[in-house]
Amino acid sequence: MRVSHAERERAVDVLKAGFAEGRLPQPEYEERITRAYQAQTYGELQVLVGDLPQGPLAQPQFVPRPVAPMVPQTFLPASARTNGSATGALVCGILGTMVGVTAIPAVILGHKARGEIRRTGEQGDGMAIAGLVLGYGVLSFGALLVVLFGLVAVSL
Structure with missing residues (x-):
């Protein structure tokens, strides 16, 4: 699911707090900030802040289910019928x-x-x-x- 500007800002806040607490070195902090502003999905943001205390980072309203690949019906296993x-x-x-x-x-x-x-x-x-x-x-x-x-x- 795509993220909004506000969600990117929350992730940046978590990164700033992690840097201020000494959890991130300066080069890694700068790299993560750059990637956070370029992030398009929740997954990309979660990779950047997943190892830090989350604090006020909002969780998505719902977690999207993985999309099943589109397979023609002829290749799917037959469902069990009732006798x-x-x-x-x-x-x-x-x-x-x-x-x-x-x-x-x-x-x-x-x-x-x-x-x-x-x-x-x-x-x-x-x-x-x-x-x-x-x-x-x-x-x-x-x-x-x-x-x-x-x-x-x-x-x-």
Whole structure:
């Protein structure tokens, strides 16, 4: 980021204080003053005053992030995709809580997705696990209802 005249003056003040305190010899002080007045960026000023007590030198408002080189999209690594079976397992698991019938596909898709994720490194393991938990939960609840209705029917 480019510096202003006031920021150059603050850097010169730090250099003057460093010279007055005996931290800089005369030739180095004069060279740094010259370079400070020619500085265009914060980095150039920081090199000149970085080894001196800063005192009132203002820090930049924000530190600019390094700019990534512009690379064509074809040369960038492919981002990891989410496994489709994991998405299907989660959707079937959620629907299974309402409909019940989709709990079986949720379990099947969840196991299939976890295997594919381990093999390919895709994302979506959490969705696959959620689909499995919902699917097994609905199936367990359904089995419990069948047992309870069976006991009621037998007792009648």
